[in-house]
Amino acid sequence: MALKAIKQGARNDIGIAAVKTLLGARFGERFQTGDAVRAQHAHTTTYIPAQLPDAVVFPENAVEVSEIVKIASAHRVPLIAFGAGSSLEGHINAPHGGISVDMSRMNRVIEVNPEDLDCTVEPGVTREELNTFLRDTGLFFPIDPGANASIGGMASTRASGTNAVRYGTMRENVLAVTAVVAGGREIRTGHRARKSSSGYDLTRLFVGAEGTLGIITSITLRLNGIPEVISGGVCPFRTVADACNAVILTIQSGIPVARIELLDALQMKACNVYSGLSYEETPTLFVEFHGSAESVALQSRHFAEIASEFGSKGFVWTTKPEERARLWKARHNAYWAQKSLKPGAAILATDVCVPISRLADCVAATHEDIAANALIAPIVGHVGDGNFHVGVVFDDKDADDVERVEAFIERLNSRALAMDGTCTGEHGIGQGKMPFLETELGEAVDLMRQIKHALDPDNIFNPGKIFARA
Known part of the structure; x- marks a missing residue:
């Protein structure tokens, strides 16, 4: 994890120069080498030092992604897929140099199938854009990592967020992807069926691969119906342990909570100052329930009873959208x-x-x-x-x-x-968590390396992430 362990890798300067010439001629203004745009595509929202790519290219469709991969493969030049840049473990850094592939122009909602509760989108669509598009269908995409991340980035890091306790993570909500792999082939990992026994689960292989196996060009997602009623509220406790024990009993009791977030006393103080709130500065749970008017009222009462067993200072909840929005905006602004x-x-x-x-x-x-x-x-x-x-x-x-x-x-x-x-x-692992992955999974990391080598023999897809040695 140490800063000194994150170093600039070996560079293929001859290959990089050739690829810059070829991509510049092919993409014109959609190929940028300026310092400012390169810096924007290597920034990290944590303390890991930025490692800039040599250039940034902006494809607009899967055919163009395939072209980029073919050119980079021929010259063995790294490609780093870029979504919204909100990842936290150095995922978008370029330790070996290379080309950042900005997917923001691939932002179409390809199709929505309301009867089947699914949709297919390009990777540059953000979660907020998707839910705005879906609003009139009565459906929504529930995965909410806080940042307005791109769907491609969320799939690549196997993101989750505040709703995961009820709706799962990206692992459970991605039905299939298409991806451009080594040599420039585009493959499809599955179809829209809710289950399949057809061969290896390639979808799950790409979900969480952090862009190290290929570049995702579309994602098919599960959707959910917008709840009839949403209730939410805050519940302060005397200690962090009391708050956590209330969470444990709530989950073990089978109460279908949609969100249950812990903020300790210092985080509550920071949120009060930053977001202009006046909550008690003590360990606090932010809780939300989804369902009918009767069910959310019943769930809220059951939770309040559990909270009181652990010395809660009172659970105050509301179904008013504007009050809930203010509450969750403060939670999403926790980093700032x-x-x-x-x-x-x-x-x-x-x-x-x-x-x-x-x-x-x-x-x-x-x-x-x-x-x-x-x-x-x-x-x-x-x-x-x-x-x-x-x-x-x-x-x-x-x-x-x-x-x-x-x-x-x-x-x-x-x-x-x-x-x-x-x-x-x-x-995710990125650069920052690499030493801990070895401790966590041991020899299984060697199997990951073998998969990486089999699918990306020239190590061009986001090298230097997940494990230092491919």
Whole structure:
């Protein structure tokens, strides 16, 4: 995880020069080499240093993606697919140089099938654009990672978010993809059927591959009906452990909660300041239920009863859309609220996930670790599925501060793995989590390398991600 471990890789300067000439001639103004646009396509929203590509190309359809891959393959030049740039583990960096393939112009909704509750989109469509398009159909796409990420990027990182406890992650909601693979072939991994026993599950292979096996050119998604009624509210607790134990019992009781988010006292303070709220600055759950008027009222009452068993200071809920929107906007702005705690400082945003029965133990131990090391590190998380995030605020120019923070991150990941959890519930591996993947999966990582080599023998698709040695 250490900064010094993330280095510039070997470059193919002759190949890069040839590819720049060929792509420049083919794409004209849609091929850019300026410093500003290159920097925009290597920025990271965490502290991992940016590694700029040599150029950026903007394809408009799958045929053009195939052309780009053929040219890059012929000269063994890296290609880094770029969505919205909201990933957190250095996924869009170019450690070996190469070409950033910006998918933002491939932003069509190809088809919507309301009767089958599915749709097919190009990878540059963002989740907010998709839901705006779907609004009149009575359907919506539920995966909500907070950022207005692209669907292609969400599929590539196997994203989830606030709704995952009810609707699942991208793993459960992607039915099929098309992707351009080595040599420029476009393949289709499946069709719109809700289940299939046809051969290897290639869809799941590409969902979460972080662009290391090919470039996704379309995604077929499950959709859901917009709930008749949505209720949401806030529920403060005395301690983080009390809040987590309330979550555990809620899930174990089978209450069909749609969202259940934990914000610790420091995160509540940051949200109050940044979003102009006046909530009590104590560990708090943001909760939401979807269904009929009767069902959400019943679910809210059952949750309130559970919360009271763990010393809740009262669950206040509402079905008014404007009040819920204000609440969730504050939750989605948690990252920017964290930055406001120490203006000018860096944020290391990280996540782990543990079995729900170990959630309280893991969060409480992490809180103790933060306090013992005098860190500024608010906790926020999609705790309904055991996933929580820590945003460590620190001075990335102070070597001692960096070392202290990285030691904390190592302990956090070790703690989650010791509880039979994972080093990342939704951020992905990228560059930042590579050492922890080896610890988590051991020899299985060698099998991943073999798959990578079989599908991408020249290592042109997003090299230097997931594992340093392909």
